[in-house]
Amino acid sequence: MTEGIRIRLQQSGPIPLDATLECAPGEVLALVGPSGSGKTTILRAIAGLLRVANGAIHCNGDAWFDAEHSLHVAARRRRVGYVFQNYALFPHLSAMHNVMEAMLELPVAERERRARDVLARVRLAGLEHRVPAMLSGGQQQRVAVARALAREPQVLLLDEPFSAVDRATRQKLYRELAELRRELAMPVILVTHDLDEALMLSDRMCVLHQGRTLQSGEPLQVMTRPETVEVAQLVGLRNVFRAGVVAHDAERGVTFIEWRRHRLEARLQPEFEIGAQVTWTIPQGHIVLHRRDRPSRGEHENPVFGKVVECLSLGENIVLSVAINGSERPPLFLTVPAHTARRNGIAQDVDIGVSLLSEGIHLMPVDNARIRSKPVQGGKQSQGAGKMGR
Amino acid sequence: MDWSALSLSLKLATWTVLILLPLGIWVGHALAANRFRGKAWVEALLALPLVLPPTVLGYYLLVAMGGASPLGQLYEAAFGRPLVFSFEGLLLASVIFNIPFAIQPMQRGFEAIAPEVRDAAACCGLTRWRTLWRIELPLAWPGILSAVVLTFAHTLGEFGVVLMVGGSIPGETKTVAIAIYDRVQAFDTGGAGIMSAALLLISLIAIGAAYFTASRAPARRHD
Numbered sequence: 001m002t003e004g005i006r007i008r009l010q011q012s013g014p015i016p017l018d019a020t021l022e023c024a025p026g027e028v029l030a031l032v033g034p035s036g037s038g039k040t041t042i043l044r045a046i047a048g049l050l051r052v053a054n055g056a057i058h059c060n061g062d063a064w065f066d067a068e069h070s071l072h073v074a075a076r077r078r079r080v081g082y083v084f085q086n087y088a089l090f091p092h093l094s095a096m097h098n099v100m101e102a103m104l105e106l107p108v109a110e111r112e113r114r115a116r117d118v119l120a121r122v123r124l125a126g127l128e129h130r131v132p133a134m135l136s137g138g139q140q141q142r143v144a145v146a147r148a149l150a151r152e153p154q155v156l157l158l159d160e161p162f163s164a165v166d167r168a169t170r171q172k173l174y175r176e177l178a179e180l181r182r183e184l185a186m187p188v189i190l191v192t193h194d195l196d197e198a199l200m201l202s203d204r205m206c207v208l209h210q211g212r213t214l215q216s217g218e219p220l221q222v223m224t225r226p227e228t229v230e231v232a233q234l235v236g237l238r239n240v241f242r243a244g245v246v247a248h249d250a251e252r253g254v255t256f257i258e259w260r261r262h263r264l265e266a267r268l269q270p271e272f273e274i275g276a277q278v279t280w281t282i283p284q285g286h287i288v289l290h291r292r293d294r295p296s297r298g299e300h301e302n303p304v305f306g307k308v309v310e311c312l313s314l315g316e317n318i319v320l321s322v323a324i325n326g327s328e329r330p331p332l333f334l335t336v337p338a339h340t341a342r343r344n345g346i347a348q349d350v351d352i353g354v355s356l357l358s359e360g361i362h363l364m365p366v367d368n369a370r371i372r373s374k375p376v377q378g379g380k381q382s383q384g385a386g387k388m389g390r
Numbered sequence: 391m392d393w394s395a396l397s398l399s400l401k402l403a404t405w406t407v408l409i410l411l412p413l414g415i416w417v418g419h420a421l422a423a424n425r426f427r428g429k430a431w432v433e434a435l436l437a438l439p440l441v442l443p444p445t446v447l448g449y450y451l452l453v454a455m456g457g458a459s460p461l462g463q464l465y466e467a468a469f470g471r472p473l474v475f476s477f478e479g480l481l482l483a484s485v486i487f488n489i490p491f492a493i494q495p496m497q498r499g500f501e502a503i504a505p506e507v508r509d510a511a512a513c514c515g516l517t518r519w520r521t522l523w524r525i526e527l528p529l530a531w532p533g534i535l536s537a538v539v540l541t542f543a544h545t546l547g548e549f550g551v552v553l554m555v556g557g558s559i560p561g562e563t564k565t566v567a568i569a570i571y572d573r574v575q576a577f578d579t580g581g582a583g584i585m586s587a588a589l590l591l592i593s594l595i596a597i598g599a600a601y602f603t604a605s606r607a608p609a610r611r612h613d
């Protein structure tokens with residue numbers, strides 16, 4: 001791929017990195033991971049604000065960084081559009097002049113015309129002469145986006161661009177960015193710790209932890225079918241358990257697993273050998289609560305029964321912890337709307353039934369190795385097993 | 391009123407500011423932007439004139455500039471007259487004892503700029519010069535202004551170092567602060583009073599103007 005941006009960064013300190021990323025023109029790649037996972041460091045390295053020990057960065061065929069050849073193009077020569085977390089606007093310059101500073105190679109009249117155009121594009125027409133302190137948080141963010149785009153960058157870097165605004169403004173800015181991105185022809189890398197944001201705005205998502213890129217792919221795919229237990233935990237999947245593979249039925253597209261004396265049907269995943277120990281997970285959207293008054297057909301799919309051990313109210317939703325086959329084992333978590341819980345009389349110590357939709361049951365190796373690179377050994381134990389329920 | 395002393399003081403203060411302004415911007419900017427080993431010691435060295443008794447500083451300057459020192463000999467060979475007890479010698483001393491008054495406020499001024507603003511300037515494609523001129527100087531200017539005013543006012547008022555290095559040669563090294571002392575020694579309290587009042591007024595106007603301008607800084611608009 002000569003179009004787009006290719007990034008490979010490695011170093012052992014001071015901030016450890018082992019990251020490989022690619023982003024095609026017009027594509028939005030979300031870098032997600034907890035605080036301190038190296039997201040901003042990667043963006044800074046792409047922009048040339050930080051020099052990493054090893055690796056290379058190529059953008060549209062040009063080498064921006066190549067440690068082997070001691071090549072490091074200065075930040076100001078890279079044509080990067082960077083929207084900083086707190087926008088980093090020039091506080092003494094008007095919105096107009098903030099944007100104009102990013103295109104100094106043009107004659108002044110042209111600069112002014114272009115700055116007006118770009119500001120109008122981010123809906124700031126009429127506010128060109130205000131300094132940042134006289135703009136709201138959302139408007140400041142738009143100036144930062146306008147300034148980044150004014151440079152006609154070869155790559156657009158967005159560092160948590162929505163974290164400094166209130167929720168209502170954020171929703172508005174999401175819509176605007178979603179609209180804007182259709183017009184953008186360059187690769188866009190969005191750093192966020194918010195998975196919903198990544199899901200909403202990105203084409204691909206890359207999960208990062210302690211400087212390592214763990215898994216890249218279509219956001220929903222990564223969030224529902226993580227390759228490793230580590231990724232599952234990072235994308236917030238709480239239902240992670242151990243089981244044994246019993247059989248594959250290729251005709252029906254089903255893999256059978258044995259979990260706490262239940263035989264569960266899962267989506268066919270023949271890469272796991274029969275008899276092997278696996279870790280499995282299920283997104284909460286694939287757990288269906290049985291109605292107590294009116295049983296339905298869906299209840300035949302992997303029904304399991306247990307006692308509600310905890311009800312945690314989160315506004316409109318309630319998170320239920322359900323003990324399946326004994327309360328000493330890690331519970332199954334499911335989120336239901338508060339009104340559903342009320343209507344079904346669900347409270348602590350009540351027995352309920354749920355169906356685990358087979359399409360949502362996803363198998364992973366017991367340790368953190370990816371299945372493709374390392375086949376699972378039957379019955380192998382791992383250090384990461386302590387966090388999982390059997 | 392000793393007009394020649396007053397004009398000499400103003401001339402000395404102006405030259406000191408003119409020399410320390412670019413020097414202070416350079417050193418203050420470098421200290422604010424970089425971290426290096428031994429930085430604390432460099433800062434301590436630059437702050438030394440704040441705490442040293444003026445006579446101690448004056449003594450070392452006198453030794454360093456005297457006819458027996460390499461600097462003194464070099465100056466004498468080049469210009470045919472000694473460096474000590476000359477206006478140039480006094481100016482050199484004045485620059486040195488004003489270093490902390492010039493550099494520290496400028497360094498604080500540059501340090502107050504968020505590092506991301508500099509990063510943003512680099513990502514916008516600005517050169518270092520353009521960043522300094524267009525972004526950093528306008529943002530650090532309250533610090534630079536207070537450095538200028540402090541240096542100017544402090545030079546007007548300095549007594550000990552000036553007496554040690556310059557002596558009290560009328561029209562050459564006799565500043566208004568020394569003239570006041572001379573007047574008092576000669577029991578001319580009237581003359582001393584007028585000159586003290588003049589010095590007080592000049593200092594007050596300078597500092598007042600600086601405070602007034604700095605207090606209006608955040609509301610400033612730039613189109």
